Amino acid sequence: MQLRRADVLRGARELIDAEGLDGLTMRKLGAQLKVQAGALYWHFPSKQALLDAIADDLVATVADAPPAGPWDQRIVTMAHRLRRALLSMRDGARLVAETFTTEPNTLLAGRTGMQILIDAGMQPDKAAWTMLALSHYIVGHTIEEQAPCDDVPAKLEASAAKYGADLVAELGAAVTADPDRRFDFGLGLMIDGIRRYL
Template sequence: MTAHQPRTRGRPPAADRAHVTAAALRLLDEEGLDALTMRKLATAVGVQAGTLYGYFPTKTALLTAMAESMLNGCRAAADEIADPRERVLTLARSLRTALLSYRDGARVYAGTHAVGPNTLGFAEALNGALRESGLDAAAAMKTALLVLHFATGHALEEQAAIQSGPDLPVGIDRLREAIQDGDYPHLAEAQDHLTGADFAELFEQGLRLLTADLP
């Protein structure tokens, strides 16, 4: 009589979770976050929809895994930089680049609380650089959160503008018209900067302001 191997209980293998996460990121790029459903993902992976809940019990859990995957290698560019301030800048740029690398990447990342090595490693590197710059633990954490929120929010605005498509010029024209009635003189004077912003330039300016007090 051949003995049967006992069935393994608990969470599915990590490799399977990674496969589902990768498929979810591909589907995200193809169709966007609003169209990403567990049913569509199950079809893409080739399993029943109920099977996915063995890997990710909720969509939030799936989004958290996707956010963790997005940050893979995000800290690598800063690891060899000696100057702590430059390391902070490089990490912030890497986060923005990572989020912009996926359609709706910033929307996926915002609000997640991943505890994987990519996310925690990035946070540790950012906090470490801020501590080396001379900040105490509390100030370093607060500054790190400011940098994270700035990079995420900036990426959200960038991707929203990109995805506005043909609606963007219409919105800009309406804004220009609305500020010409004399009630908003400061906005009218700066309208070219208001409606023709260079996102990369604005991001760098924001980083400089956030890190201005670092040595």
């Protein structure tokens, strides 16, 4: 059976899910797909090109225009779509953070968000900056969610003895809070800021 581009993308995502982003090599991917690593280069000229394509594939659902409604609800819908997409794959947020792709899905998602803000009255350059700031928040928050943090309780306990229980308790409550609630809170702050700007 002939190896297709979609097979390479699917295999790469499976390998990242199994071994993490650092575990993806062209040699391992070739072995998983039962081809020589060189065969992968027919579809992607480099590992970076493959990573860019995976990132673009990951955000495909974000590019769809959200349902009609007020601008803020539409931007919130897009933000939740992006976070869900990033969480759908191990190290998804880190992958997107480490790529700069101008593939169709990524461009369309950015343009869709910009157009929502432009229609709300924002100048095009400020709409682009706003979408960039929002994506930085979403990707950064999701990187934290996906980062291994098994030793957080032990680190907090050690810090409490060193810096004081009250300070560390407040920090501990923040970092161990439900990530959905933390995400919505931060997103709400950003939306409120955009609303004031408009």
